[in-house]
Amino acid sequence: MYWADELAASVSGPQVVNDSKSPSGTVHVGSLRGVVLHDAIHRALLGAGVPSTFLYGVDDMDAMDSQAKLTPDAIDKYMGAPLSRVPAPEGSTAANYARHFVGEIFFRTFEPLGIKPEFYWVSELYAAGKLDSYVKLALDRADRVRDIYMRVSHVDRPEIWLPIQVICEQCGKIGTTYATDWDGATVAYQCKPDMVSWARGCGHEGRVAPMGGQAKLPWNLEWAAKWGLLGVTVEGCGKDLATAGGSRDRSDAISREVFEVEPPRNVTYEFLNIGGKKMSTSKGQGAAAHTIAEVLPPEQLRFLFLRPRPNQVIDFDPEGDTIPRLFDEFDRIAAATAGREVKGELPADHERVFAYSLVGSGRDVAAAAAAFRPAFAHLALLLQIPGVDIADRMQAEKGAPLTEFEAAVLAERIAAARAWLESYAPDRARLAVRRDAVPEEVTALDEAQHSYLAALAEAAADEKPVSGDAWQTLIFRLATETELGAGRAFGALYAAFLGRSNGPRAGWLLASLEPDFVVERLRAAARA
RNA sequence: GGGCCGGUAGCUCAACGGUAGAGCAGGGGCCUUUUAAGCCCUUGGUUGUGGGUUCGAGUCCCACCCGGCUCACCA
Structure with missing residues (x-):
């Protein structure tokens, strides 16, 4: 059974599927894997008659930690500030940095894919006070949190450490503050200049009630708090988080032991590599999600992620044969789903893979396949x-x-x-006409082919054919007269103009080029 | 060091525990005015190594070798 169907068959009661994204940089194709996978889970649940809600959250309270997209003078001011408070790049109409990169660019790729989750912004959950009870619980039970960090991940937190990150009232940064002394209502904090290497705090000290958006929970606690607040029952994550003793393990333990909520079902998924190497945002080219979406229609993009098992690495090389092969494989699976005979082995659940690759769950699968x-x-x-x-x-x-x-x-x-x-x-x-010079493939032609080219050059100079038809007729006439045969005649032409052994209908190809160039090239190739 | 994935034809990969396959490359063949941008045929294998389970293992279990990614500071 297809993995998503298997999951759907194993749950009971209404489900809440959640996925999230930290929007600190350019979003690359790999980020779409989680999105598509969660959508497939959501559809599998609905298809199995299980009520399901699909949520997608943006972690926009996270600290800005990538200066790649900031102007030099903005770096000093905004590195370390919550992403929801960093201005959008110049020229953008978005309200802030997170809204720009995720809202304007990443989410735009969702709709063509037929993916329609309910979006939410974590900064708004905080601002509305919805996470306050979790903040209080985390601070009340800071000792348990420290114990979990130690036990699960061997991370030693000092006794004064608190699981909270305060936004500095003076400079607005969240990545630079250190909080201590929870008294049940407020915490003390310091905005440290040297807290992290990538941002500088202002040195401010104060006390603040860490509620209503004045502070955020550290990543692992925030994750668990969202599960509790939103009632999440299924949420997959990338393998970087799912490693033993890693983020997922910590959040699972926090969910159970601090917030006393059973964590959601996990589906660990592997990464998408570009040309065998891990994706590099700095290399840019070919990695951005919206760029790949231009080359792959929605169904193929979904198929890219749904054909392999989630825990299998996907190697996507846009400059290799990945893209044409993806289309061919999709078409093969479609043909098989339509009941046609296909070559090669099929995956066990090919008709499910095909159905989930279609945009829109209400589609007639059989008709689409055929x-x-x-x-x-x-x-x-x-x-x-x-x-x-x-x-x-x-x-x-x-x-x-x-x-x-x-x-x-x-x-x-x-x-x-x-x-x-x-x-x-x-x-x-x-298909490129080699305008610069006679292709070296011409030297491999035999003498008869060379004379054919010479004869054609003279005939063309003489008769000046214009239309594709006229050229085609001339080509064949000479091929017959010289007893060369059509096949070898065309081979000579393709070699002379394209440097390959075959090509498009030669008459029309030559008709599309300037007559002088054609004659000159024929002569040059005949001598080569 | 921990975790995950992979190692199958020259290359890229596929194969509910049930006769090891495809695409490309290689070899051979098929055109008198053209879907040769195509079609047909064909060569090619000790499935990384060693054990185990099974009537049966590329597939499951154990150990090992090699490669990739990832975590171990933060999110």
Whole structure:
């Protein structure tokens, strides 16, 4: 059984699925894995008749700790401040930094994927006082928290340490304060200049009631507090958090022992690597979620994450064959789901994988599976040939007019193929006329082919064919006259202009180039 | 050091415990005005190593070797 269905079959009662994101930097594709997985869980629950709510929270009370996106003068002022209080980058209309990066950019990728969670912002939960009871519990039971840190993770907190992070009343930073002395209503705190290396505190000291948004719980406690407050029953997390003695273990223990709430079911998921290496935000290119979304239509993007098991690493190399292969594999699974015979082995639950990859849970899976889908690589090549009516060609391939759905798929794939050709496609997928020089592949041609090129050059100079048809006729006529044969004649042409052994309909290709260039190249290639 | 994932054809990968497969690459074949941007055929394997469970193991268990990521400060 598919893992999400298995999970759905094993729970009882209404479920609350939660996922969250700390918005401190650019959001890359890997971040989408959790989103898609949680959506699949949510859909599996609903499909099994289990009432389910899907929540998505933004941890925007976290301290700003990435200066990559700040201007130099803003670094000093805002590093260490809660993300909800850091201004958005210049030019953005968003209310703050978190709203900009998550609200304006990341969330935009959700909708096309058919993912519609209920969004919430943690800073608002604090401001509304909804987490106050958890803050109080954590402070009252600080000794238990310290014990858990020690026992679960071997992290030693001094006795005066308190599980609370106060926002400095003077400089507004949260990453630089150290709180002590909980008296049941207020804590003392110091805003330390050297608390952390990445931000400088102002030195202010004071007492404050850590309620109503004046302070936040440290990460592990905040996580557990959200579970309690929102009644979360299922929440997966990346393997970095799920490691033994790591974040998840600490939060689970805090949930049970400090807040006395059973933690949610976990689904640990692996990372997505780019070209075998871990994703690097600094490298930028190819990693940002919204960039990949341009090259992969929603169904393929969902499929990317749903085809492998959650705990399997995904290697995504946009410059390799990952993208075309993803389309082909999707189409293969679709064909299998439609009951057609396919080559190769299928995953055990291919029809479930296919269904969950579709955008929108209400869709007719059988009809979607049976729909005509043009092969991605084929499309990418057709796009590069001058004068091809793709819609026409596709209709001919299918043998019937495209349905509205199929036309939409086609449009989606054309856009994706264009984007792919522009940014990631390897040279061998690109059809480029070698304008600079005669391709060296020409030297591999035999004497008959060289004479053919010479003969064609002279015939072309003489007859000046203009249309694709005229060129095509000429090409064939000479191939026959010289007894070279069409195959080898075309091979010679492709070598001379493209440096490859095959290519698009040669007549139309040559007709799309300047006549002088064509004749000159034919002559040069004949001599090569 | 702990955790997770992987090691299967030359390459990239697939395979509810039930005859080890696909794509690409390689080899062979198929065009007289063209979906050769295609199609057909084909070579290729001691599934990292050693044990164990089983009628049966790529798959489950144990140990080990190699590689990758991750955690161990913060979130």
